[in-house]
Amino acid sequence: MKTVLLLILSNIFMTLAWYLHLKFKNKPLPSAIMMSWGLAFFEYIFQVPANRIGSSSFSVTQLKVLQECITLAVFTLLAWIIFKESPSWNLLIAYLFIIGAVFFAFKG
Structure with missing residues (x-):
């Protein structure tokens, strides 16, 4: 759980750095x-502590897939709050596919 929380915080700052x-x-x-x-x-x-902590439980590939999923979720939320860009139905479907990718990355 620490890894996920640290990745969320990291991605908030990353998204702000890239787009604010x-x-x-x-x-x-x-x-x-x-x-x-x-x-x-x-x-x-x-980001660095998130990956260090996470590497004891996840593979590097799993960390990357998790990070990308978090990035898109954080980006969507900040784009909605800061830029008033509402997610469209097709974006939500794309996110369902990404959630599927996370599922398969972590499955056995």
Whole structure:
């Protein structure tokens, strides 16, 4: 459970680092880059321990599949909150397939 919580926190910072600057397009590009790097620092504070802790229970491939699923969930939520982008029906179906991928990655 620690791994999942740390990955969620990591992905919140990652998503903010990658996309939050789009809300401030009037700021100079170097400022956007510095803001993104600052946020990415916190991503790594959570990502590295998540992978270290998780590697005792999961394979590297399982960690990656889990991380990607969390990334999409966090991205969708933040895109909805920050950019007012509602998930469409076809995106929700795509997510069901991703959840299926996670299931098969962790199955026996």
